[in-house]
Amino acid sequence: MPWLGFALRVLVGGVWIVAGVLKLPDPAESVRAVRAYQLLPEVVVPTVGYALPIVELLVGLTLVLGLLVRIGAALSCVLFVAFIIGISSAWARGLQIDCGCFGGGGFDARAGEKYPWELARDLGLLFASAWLVWRPRSRWALDNRLLHHGTNRTLTGEPSR
Amino acid sequence: MTKKQSKATQQANMQRASERAAAIRAEHQRKERRTRTLLVSAVVVAVLLIVVAVVVAVQANRDTTGQAGAVPSGAVDTYSVAMGKPDAPVTVTVYEDPMCPYCGDFEKVSEDKLRQYADSGDVQVRYHMVSFLDRASTSKYSTRAANALGVVLDTAGSDVAIEFHNALYANQPPEGSAGLSDQQLIDLAVKAGADEQAIKGPIDDLKFQQWVVNATNDWSKKGFQGTPTVTVNDKKVGFTSAEDLLANTEQAIQEALTK
Numbered sequence: 001m002p003w004l005g006f007a008l009r010v011l012v013g014g015v016w017i018v019a020g021v022l023k024l025p026d027p028a029e030s031v032r033a034v035r036a037y038q039l040l041p042e043v044v045v046p047t048v049g050y051a052l053p054i055v056e057l058l059v060g061l062t063l064v065l066g067l068l069v070r071i072g073a074a075l076s077c078v079l080f081v082a083f084i085i086g087i088s089s090a091w092a093r094g095l096q097i098d099c100g101c102f103g104g105g106g107f108d109a110r111a112g113e114k115y116p117w118e119l120a121r122d123l124g125l126l127f128a129s130a131w132l133v134w135r136p137r138s139r140w141a142l143d144n145r146l147l148h149h150g151t152n153r154t155l156t157g158e159p160s161r
Numbered sequence: 162m163t164k165k166q167s168k169a170t171q172q173a174n175m176q177r178a179s180e181r182a183a184a185i186r187a188e189h190q191r192k193e194r195r196t197r198t199l200l201v202s203a204v205v206v207a208v209l210l211i212v213v214a215v216v217v218a219v220q221a222n223r224d225t226t227g228q229a230g231a232v233p234s235g236a237v238d239t240y241s242v243a244m245g246k247p248d249a250p251v252t253v254t255v256y257e258d259p260m261c262p263y264c265g266d267f268e269k270v271s272e273d274k275l276r277q278y279a280d281s282g283d284v285q286v287r288y289h290m291v292s293f294l295d296r297a298s299t300s301k302y303s304t305r306a307a308n309a310l311g312v313v314l315d316t317a318g319s320d321v322a323i324e325f326h327n328a329l330y331a332n333q334p335p336e337g338s339a340g341l342s343d344q345q346l347i348d349l350a351v352k353a354g355a356d357e358q359a360i361k362g363p364i365d366d367l368k369f370q371q372w373v374v375n376a377t378n379d380w381s382k383k384g385f386q387g388t389p390t391v392t393v394n395d396k397k398v399g400f401t402s403a404e405d406l407l408a409n410t411e412q413a414i415q416e417a418l419t420k
Contacts, residue, residue: 027220028374032293032381042382050220051213058209068205097386107387147198 005138008128009063012076015125016060022102023053033100036107037086038093055079063132066141073132080126084119091115226378230371233315235322240376241287242314242322245279251417253278253410254287256380256390259306259329260294260336264389266403268330274407283418288326291377291388294336302340304373309346309360311369317355324353393417 023030031049034040040048059079062072087099091112098108099118108114136143166174237243241254253275257264278284290310292303306329314322328349334340341349343364350364351357363369380390391398391406393413400406 024220026296027224028226028378029293029296030220031224031226032377032386035381036386038384046221046224046226047217050217050224054213054216054220058212062209068202071202071206107385146201148194 002137002139005069005132005135006066006140008132009066009069009138009141012073012125012128012132013060013063016056016076017064018060019102020053020055020057020060023100024057030100033098036095036097036100037090038095039086039089066138066143067146069138069141069143070133070136073129073136076129077126077133080122080129084122084126087115087118087122091119225371225374227375228371230375231369232372233311233369235314235319236311236372237285237287238289240372240379241289242310242326243285243287243319244276244323245285246282247285249279249283249285251278251284251414252287252392252394253284253414254289254392254395256289256291256385256388256392258291258294258303258388259310259333260297260303260340261388262333262336263403265330265333267389267391267406268327270403271407271410272327272330274411278414284414288323289376289380290373291380292373293377293381293388297336298334298338298340300339300342302334302338304370305340305343305364305367306346307373307376308367308369309343309350309364311372312360312363313350313353313355315363315369316359317350317353321350321354325350325355328353 023033027050030053031046034049034052035042035045055075056079059072059076062068063076083099083101090097090099096108096111098111099114101118137148232239235242237247238254255267255271255275257267275284275286279286290307292301292307295301295303297303310322310326310329313325332341332345332349347357347361347364350360385397389406391400391410393410394417396413398406398409398413400409
C-alpha cells in the first residue's frame with residue numbers, strides 16, 4: 001500500500017511542520033508552555049522549550065520528504081507518547097492549560113473540554129506514526145533513491161522478479 | 162570408473178552452482194544495502210542533530226529572559242506598580258496583561274474596591290504587568306503598554322502610574338487589533354499626569370522592555386499561566402468570573418486581616 005504510506009507521511013509530517021513553525025518565532029513562550037505542564041525540572045525546561053519546535057519541524061520535514069522515514073516515524077511516536085502523557089496528566093491533575101501544541105500555551109479556561117479532543121488527535125497521529133515505523137516504504141520518498149537505490153525492489157519490500 | 166556423468170546430473174550440478182552463486186550475490190547485495198543504509202542514516206542523523214544544536218543555541222540567544230535590564234525607579238518587588246502603604250498587613254498582587262480582556266473585566270469591577278482597601282491602610286495593591294499576549298496584537302501591544310507603564314512610574318511616580326494603569330484598561334484595545342499606538346499611550350500618560358518630554362523617548366525606544374520580559378518570566382516561574390491572577394499574601398485566589406474573583410479576593414483579605 002505505497003499510497004497509504006505517502007498519505008500518512010504527508011498528514012503526520014504536515015502537522016509536525018505546522019506545529020514547529022508556529023512555535024519557532026517566540027522561544028520564551030515555548031519555554032513557558034513547557035513549564036505550564038509542571039512535569040519537568042526547571043533546569044531542563046528552557047532547553048526543552050528551545051529544542052521542541054525545531055525537533056518537531058525536522059521530524060515533519062523528514063516524513064514529508066520521505067527521508068529516513070522509519071527513524072522519523074519512530075521519533076514521531078516517542079513525541080506523541082510524551083504529549084499524550086503530558087496532556088492526560090495535566091487533565092488528571094486538574095490543570096487548566098492550553099496544550100501549547102501549535103504555539104500559545106498557558107492558562108485556558110476551556111482547557112477541560114479541549115483535552116479529550118487533543119488526546120484523540122494525538123492518539124490518531126500516534127497510530128499513523130506507528131504504521132510508518134512498521135511499513136516505512138511509500139511513494140515519492142527520498143529513501144527510495146538514497147537507501148534502496150539500485151536494489152530494484154518493489155515498494156512492499158519483496159524483491160521483484 | 163566412468164567420468165562421464167549423465168546429462169541430467171550435469172544440468173543439476175550446474176543449476177546448483179548457479180543457485181549458490183546467486184545466493185552469494187544476493188547476500189553480498191544485502192550486506193551492501195545494509196552498509197549503505199547505516200551510512201546514509203548516520204550522516205543524515207548527524208546533520209539533523211547539528212541543526213537542532215544550532216537552533217537551540219540561536220533560540221537561547223534570542224530569548225533574553227533573565228538578562229539584566231533597567232528597572233523603573235519606584236517599582237515595588239522589582240516588577241510591580243503599587244498603591245497603598247508599603248507596611249500594610251496584607252499584600253494583594255494583581256498579575257495582568259494589558260491585552261487580556263478578562264483583566265479588563267476584572268479592572269471594571271475591582272478598581273474602586275481595591276483603591277478603598279489601599280486607602281484604608283490595610284492593603285498594599287501591586288499591579289504586576291506581563292506581556293505573554295504579545296501575539297494577540299499586531300504590534301506587540303502588551304510589551305509596549307507594560308513598558309509605557311514602567312516609563313510613567315520611573316518619571317512620574319506611583320500615583321500617576323496607577324492612574325495610567327487604570328486608563329490603559331478603560332481604553333483597552335480589542336484582541337487581534339494593532340492596539341494603541343505609542344502616541345496614544347503617550348497621550349493617556351500625559352492625561353494621567355506624566356510629562357510628555359520625559360516619557361516620549363523611553364516609550365518610543367522601549368527602555369524597559371527587558372524589565373517586561375523578566376516580569377513575565379517571574380510570573381511564569383511562580384507557576385502562573387494566565388491573567389488575571391490575583392494573590393493575597395502570595396496565595397493564589399481561585400475564581401470563575403471577574404465578580405467572583407473580586408469576591409474571593411475580598412474574602413481572602415478579610416481572612417488575612419483577622420488572622
